[in-house]
Amino acid sequence: MKSFTSPMRYLIAATLALFVLSLGPGAPLSSQQPATTVEVHGRVLYPNGEVARGALVDAFREGRLSGRILFGNSDNEGRFVIKRVESGVEYDLCASKPDEGYPNPFTLPFGLPTGGKCKKIAASSGLEVDVVLAPQAGTIEGEVRDARNRSAISIGKIIVYRPLKVLRGTWVLVNPQAATWVPSFEAPIGGNGHFEVSGLPTGTYFLKVEIQGRKPWYFNNQVSDTAAQPIAIRSGLTRKMVLRVP
Numbered sequence: 583m584k585s586f587t588s589p590m591r592y593l594i595a596a597t598l599a600l601f602v603l604s605l606g607p608g609a610p611l612s613s614q615q616p617a618t619t620v621e622v623h624g625r626v627l628y629p630n631g632e633v634a635r636g637a638l639v640d641a642f643r644e645g646r647l648s649g650r651i652l653f654g655n656s657d658n659e660g661r662f663v664i665k666r667v668e669s670g671v672e673y674d675l676c677a678s679k680p681d682e683g684y685p686n687p688f689t690l691p692f693g694l695p696t697g698g699k700c701k702k703i704a705a706s707s708g709l710e711v712d713v714v715l716a717p718q719a720g721t722i723e724g725e726v727r728d729a730r731n732r733s734a735i736s737i738g739k740i741i742v743y744r745p746l747k748v749l750r751g752t753w754v755l756v757n758p759q760a761a762t763w764v765p766s767f768e769a770p771i772g773g774n775g776h777f778e779v780s781g782l783p784t785g786t787y788f789l790k791v792e793i794q795g796r797k798p799w800y801f802n803n804q805v806s807d808t809a810a811q812p813i814a815i816r817s818g819l820t821r822k823m824v825l826r827v828p
Contacts, residue, residue: 617668617669618668618669619667619668619669620668620705620707620709621667622663622667622673622703622705622711623662623663623709623711624662624675624710624711624712624713625656625660625661625662625711625712626639626656626660626662626712626713626714626715627660627713627715628684628715629714629715629716629717629817633656634677634684635656635657635658635660636679637656637660637662637684637715638653638654638678638679638686639653639654639656639664639676639677640652640676640686640688641667641673641674641675642673642674642675642676642688642700643671643672644672644673644674644702652666656677662713667705668705669705669706670704671704671705672702672703672704672705673703674688674700675700675701675703675711676688676700676701676713677714678715679715682718683718683780683781683818684716684717684718685716685781687716700713701714717783717784717818718817718818719780719782719783719818720782720783720784720815720816720818720819720820721779721781721782721815721820721821722742722778722782722787722789722815722821722823723776723780723820723821723822723823724776724777724822724823725775725776726738726740726771726777726791726793726825726827727824727825727826727827728826729828730826731824731826735771735775735827736772736773736775737771737794738770738771738791738792738794739769739771739791739792740768740770740771740779740789740790741766741767741768741789741791742766742767742768742769742779742782742789743764743765743787743789743790744765744785744786744787744788745760745761745764745788746761746764747760747762747763748762755786757808758808759808767779767781767782771791771793783815784817785814786813786814786815787812787814787815788801788813789801790810791825791827793827796828799825799827801825
């Protein structure tokens with residue numbers, strides 16, 4: 583008897599054969615290709631143009647606030663290498679030396695444009711980049727005494743703060759009542775009324791003294807944050823003062 587095979591059975595058999603071939607070792611399971619990675623080379627410089635040894639360089643992927651951060655360290659000639667950077671992707675390269683008071687411009691807590699240059703790049707093979715450290719941070723140091731300067735006040739805290747708001751895409755200093763973000767740094771008042779607030783990037787700040795049982799005191803001898811006077815902090819300098827609190 584002559585056998586008979588319908589066109590439908592041929593179609594099913596051909597489809598199964600193609601499916602099996604698609605699972606073979608030579609066929610990809612996904613059309614997505616792995617990212618091509620490259621190395622980024624460059625130098626770290628101090629603001630005066632000299633090479634910076636032992637600096638940290640972080641590569642922050644543009645538009646991504648989480649995930650693994652790539653980094654490298656500068657050698658004795660100020661040179662660094664960051665490996666496994668995705669080719670064609672935009673990054674911010676930011677250099678810092680916290681042990682010498684040079685903060686990371688990408689993670690500044692006070693919303694300050696310090697002049698420290700995060701370098702924007704589009705990663706590619708053979709790329710050479712110079713990254714400049716932010717200006718060195720400054721310090722406020724001094725004593726808290728009573729209004730008649732007769733005795734030191736050793737209980738309380740110092741608060742250094744910046745009332746900020748985004749205007750035209752940039753954080754700017756505003757009246758405290760208009761601020762949408764007020765980053766601050768606190769330091770205790772120690773023995774003999776001494777205090778020290780360090781690691782402050784170059785910029786303008788306000789200062790408040792809080793002592794239990796007394797009204798807040800604002801620099802310079804003001805009773806409200808709207809009347810407080812600004813304090814300028816300059817790169818690498820310590821500003822010393824005596825605060826006389828009523």
